[in-house]
Amino acid sequence: MESGIIGGKDAKPLSRRYMASIQIAKSHICGGMLIKEDYVLTAAHCLNNNVCSDQDHIEVVLGAQNINKVEKNQQRIPVMKHIKHPLSEHNNEKDYSYDIMLLKLKNKAKLNKFVKVMPLPKKNRKTRANTKCSIAGWGSKSPKGDKASDVMQEVKLKLQDNSKCKEMWQWYFNSERMICSVSDGKHAFCKGDSGSPLICNTIPQGIASYTFDGNCTNTEYPQVYVKISYFLPWIKTIIG
Template identity: 70%
Template sequence: MCLYIFVLHLGISVAVGMESGITGGKVAKPYSRPYMASLQHNRHHTCGGMLIRRDYVLTSAHCLNRSTFSSRNHLVVVLGAHNISKQENSQQIIQVAKYIQHPMYDQNNKKDLSHDIMLLKLKTKAKLNKFVKVMPLPKKNGKIPANVKCSIAGWGLKNPKDDRASSVLQEVTLKLQFSFECKNKWKDYFNSERMICSVSDGKHAFCQGDSGSPLICNTTPLAIAAYTFANDCTSRKYPELYIKISYFLPWIKKKIGKKFNI
């Protein structure tokens, strides 16, 4: 299932994927990314996320579509997973107690995509071990340089034209794009304060999905995957968009407290 936003004056469709997908990557070393979370509904993977405290996961706001999940059918968070099609002994399945979408996020506002961030308060704290670890957030909001190589991981499509998802965690290396190039392509739908984008090389990408998965640059999570060109995540014309985590640090601290790693 994918949710599409039609951006009128650009004449393009933006996919905010509810299916995971890494294109042009490789299978990640099992359990090498212990901060990764799989958001699932009825044991079906819908989005990625990142454990930022034992009781909080950071992800994309659009991963919660209120018309999709009834009060009895909430998402669960799966931690410590490599193969999500199996019940691995390393996995911890934890229910979500509270969904905290950014107050400026509005899924009906097609002109502002830049507040697509959400915290998930877990019902029980995760047990930290070699399979499950907290990922420290950036220390401060700062300028993110272009041409830096980063990586992103997720469970899903290895080919944008193939609807068969991978059960095991995939990862891919991407290069950040200059903000002015992002702005040139996406116009008013790119906000340089709150967003970054990656180079569109036509081969490597997160695909109509992996929403909420962290973009890791030099061991630091700089952003979370948000939007891609609809039906063509490897589009050479439109860079993929991410929400910059550091911009939202004050909001995150306000919601969960200043001490992250508890």
């Protein structure tokens, strides 16, 4: 259920200054997006399998192109606390339609030509099928690979009709809180890209949540994202 970029290319330096690499013990686990100087938005399940007793191990790296190099533009900031959506887990059952989490940073990020805040959508709008979008991250570049990519990759994707997602994923897909993209077998997000934002016409519309288990390039099952605009009220109550 985890989600690298398949069929993508290296992202242009400085093209995605809002991107965050979420790391535990200096190892990349998920992508995320800087939405305020001291808040990163990502997927709740990123910390399901990576729970560490000492939160100081969770860090966010901003301004990075190659996460395995110490670049002078990088900012490495410890996470003070993680705030999962209260409905993301109920009676030990995970509800992926609430797969959203905020990370409160210990220090504010310094905004500069390498790091910037991504504005959230203004309101909850319907997304149209076939809209062209893109996603970036440091996840695996092969469908079965476990190694994260050193350099940020990006790939273009098209939104799928919600009814098709519902038909395939059934009760796993909630069309009010989720959107999905077409799986063509060649372009996809994959392991290590969970939490990365799906950008459509310069607006962040989704957070990468899940893909077909064990095969990111499965052509039958659309890839699924939590719909950011649905959660605007919740986000605003926390970040102010």
